Amino acid sequence: xxxxxxxxxxxxxxxxxxxxxxxxxxxxxxxxxxxxxxxxxxxxxxxxxxxxxxxxxxxxxxxxxxxxxxxxxxxxxxxxxxxxxxxxxxxxxxxxxxxxxxxxxxxxxxxxxxxxxxxxxxxxxxxxxxxxxxxxxxxxxxxxxxxxxxxxxxxxxxxxxxxxxxxxxxxxxxxxxxxxxxxxxxxxxxxxxxxxxxxxxxxxxxxxxxxxxxxxxxxxxxxxxxxxxxxxxxxxxxxxxxxxxxxxxxxxxxxxxxxxxxxxxxxxxxxxxxxxxxxxxxxxxxxxx
Amino acid sequence: xxxxxxxxxxxxxxxxxxxxxxxxxxxxxxxxxxxxxxxxxxxxxxxxxxxxxxxxxxxxxxxxxxxxxxxxxxxxxxxxxxxxxxxxxxxxxxxxxxxxxxxxxxxxxxxxxxxxxxxxxxxxxxxxxxxxxxxxxxxxxxxxxxxxxxxxxxxxxxxxxxxxxxxxxxxxxxxxxxxxxxxxxxxxxxxxxxxxxxxxxxxxxxxxxxxxxxxxxxxxxxxxxxxxxxxxxxxxxxxxxxxxxxxxxxxxxxxxxxxxxxxxxxxxxxxxxxxxxxxxxxxxxxxxxxxxxxxxxxxxxxxxxxxxxxxxxxxxxxxxxxxxxxxxxxxxxxxxxxxxxxxxxxxxxxxxxxxxxxxxxxxxxxxxxxxxxxxxxxxxxxxxxxxxxxxxxxxxxxxxxxxxxxxxxxxxxxxxxxxxxxxxxxxxxxxxxxxxxxx
Numbered sequence: 001x002x003x004x005x006x007x008x009x010x011x012x013x014x015x016x017x018x019x020x021x022x023x024x025x026x027x028x029x030x031x032x033x034x035x036x037x038x039x040x041x042x043x044x045x046x047x048x049x050x051x052x053x054x055x056x057x058x059x060x061x062x063x064x065x066x067x068x069x070x071x072x073x074x075x076x077x078x079x080x081x082x083x084x085x086x087x088x089x090x091x092x093x094x095x096x097x098x099x100x101x102x103x104x105x106x107x108x109x110x111x112x113x114x115x116x117x118x119x120x121x122x123x124x125x126x127x128x129x130x131x132x133x134x135x136x137x138x139x140x141x142x143x144x145x146x147x148x149x150x151x152x153x154x155x156x157x158x159x160x161x162x163x164x165x166x167x168x169x170x171x172x173x174x175x176x177x178x179x180x181x182x183x184x185x186x187x188x189x190x191x192x193x194x195x196x197x198x199x200x201x202x203x204x205x206x207x208x209x210x211x212x213x214x215x216x217x218x219x220x221x222x223x224x225x226x227x228x229x230x231x232x233x234x235x236x237x238x239x240x241x242x243x244x245x246x247x248x249x250x251x252x253x254x255x256x257x258x259x260x261x262x263x264x265x266x267x268x269x270x271x272x273x274x275x276x277x278x279x280x281x282x283x284x285x286x287x288x289x
Numbered sequence: 290x291x292x293x294x295x296x297x298x299x300x301x302x303x304x305x306x307x308x309x310x311x312x313x314x315x316x317x318x319x320x321x322x323x324x325x326x327x328x329x330x331x332x333x334x335x336x337x338x339x340x341x342x343x344x345x346x347x348x349x350x351x352x353x354x355x356x357x358x359x360x361x362x363x364x365x366x367x368x369x370x371x372x373x374x375x376x377x378x379x380x381x382x383x384x385x386x387x388x389x390x391x392x393x394x395x396x397x398x399x400x401x402x403x404x405x406x407x408x409x410x411x412x413x414x415x416x417x418x419x420x421x422x423x424x425x426x427x428x429x430x431x432x433x434x435x436x437x438x439x440x441x442x443x444x445x446x447x448x449x450x451x452x453x454x455x456x457x458x459x460x461x462x463x464x465x466x467x468x469x470x471x472x473x474x475x476x477x478x479x480x481x482x483x484x485x486x487x488x489x490x491x492x493x494x495x496x497x498x499x500x501x502x503x504x505x506x507x508x509x510x511x512x513x514x515x516x517x518x519x520x521x522x523x524x525x526x527x528x529x530x531x532x533x534x535x536x537x538x539x540x541x542x543x544x545x546x547x548x549x550x551x552x553x554x555x556x557x558x559x560x561x562x563x564x565x566x567x568x569x570x571x572x573x574x575x576x577x578x579x580x581x582x583x584x585x586x587x588x589x590x591x592x593x594x595x596x597x598x599x600x601x602x603x604x605x606x607x608x609x610x611x612x613x614x615x616x617x618x619x620x621x622x623x624x625x626x627x628x629x630x631x632x633x634x635x636x637x638x639x640x641x642x643x644x645x646x647x648x649x650x651x652x653x654x655x656x657x658x659x660x661x662x663x664x665x666x667x668x669x670x671x672x673x674x675x676x677x678x679x680x681x682x683x684x685x686x687x688x689x690x691x692x693x694x695x696x697x698x699x700x701x702x703x704x705x706x707x708x709x710x711x712x713x714x715x716x717x718x719x720x721x722x723x724x725x726x727x728x
Contacts, residue, residue, distance in 0.1 A: 124554035146556035234501035
């Protein structure tokens, strides 16, 4: 007895994944009208071995390195800044409502618009950054989006600017369910503000932070629109999603592109598994203590 | 190796055809039916449908004209006028607009053709897609129709519809870039690229489109073609990218950046960034398409400027890169006669003159450049005609997008100093060889 909803989920979620895997095991040439063939009759995983160890495998490994660098650095800063923002939004004061709205504005902006905005800010000739650097007498001829690692740094700044508020929003939700009496008790026991933050707020916030981290990490690993608009993948910003798109869509190498997409999918799955395994495990031990 | 196996499998399919096409394992049923495929030697387009010029005379019914987003309204106007003229004959046209981005337009059309959908009877195709579409047997062979009209067009524009010696569309709108120069810094138009760079180095430099995207392919080839370079062999089968001529051109551009003749920032520039930098007075020369002319003249803060077609490359000649669009007829059209009637209407002298005078689209017909209304709308008409006449089409290949990627990625790496010009050409050459081996 399979419920209809399960069938629906299977159709919507599973079918595309299975189809992508199937495609990745083939070499599908669109150039010769609709002829499908196995990549290597002796090795059905030809597209994978080619991507991972073949002559041009450096593309995949470079993209993996860039994607992880981007993810780790940007999610770290988003967490720190998001946490600070959440604390600020949580504090009771006049104008709290306005602050909450203002902080959330960047998150509401489309990523493509964000990218164009930051591209303009970092434009080498007329952009805000170089103009300001020049005004205070610092070197102002950096071609931000044309050099490594500057281009990746701009991409990280744009991402942090845009998504730290999202992090803040999720953490704020976590803050609001912590009962005030706990802090009262902490004060009575003579805990300092830092100790209260460290021993009470952080542990109780962990579930919310974990959720926020998983969301953001998985998003960041799949980043596409920022590098696409900022650099089209040049100068050390070629992420996994970008090479999958270029291979699959632009070059119409359906099999090779699908293999790259499946590899990206596996990486994302593995990372989310690790998160739940380790951080989730820690949470349970903490709860037991 | 791969190619041979491919042919073998293809032959296997043909043998199995008696049984079932599905034996080829193709899930969209394209395996055997579409006439082209791997029969090498006779040309892969030998099975294509050929248009009958007489079929348009008695055409009836409705035809659909697929285009990119019609932001200017030029297409809507054409379709309206076509419907007014042909209503009494029982023939009408409908406009189907695709997204604005060129990549998206191509995707939309490709998806329909892969499904053998007759939804688009005719398509406003970018000049670079013709070969790919023709090689797929997605287009009507238009040779019988274009034979009688060829003389009306600027000859260069016809190169863009040619594949394997046949004509696969009718040029509708052309484009070729200019050099914009500041009249307060440049006394008379320079006659060579070298002179341009010399003047640029002494003044505020040149800006062009050097980011890693299609625009850089154009910018590089404009200089490489002038230096005598090529991308593919004449039959389009082998890569000739790693050549002394291309090296000369690339070295020239790299030296330009190192010597300060070209701005370092060009490695991140697309059309709009270059235009803004030029209009802000940050550059002496700008390479850009004609669209920047009217915007620049309207900008009161922009320096005084004029335009010129590209000059000679020392020891080489003049060149340029053709942009623009062709009208192609889908092989799956259910009304090829009506489609041809609409094509004929859209590429008539009247329609092309209206496109130029009212919407500033570069004409493909020689005669239109002499029209007073066109000259009024395009003060640069004479330079534009010259620029188009000396321009060449980009490499014609079914794997054009990969060829172009191999150019712009590696040229960009050389311009930004990540690889030497020699290395860049070598890598590009091997990437092209790999792409060419896939069909």
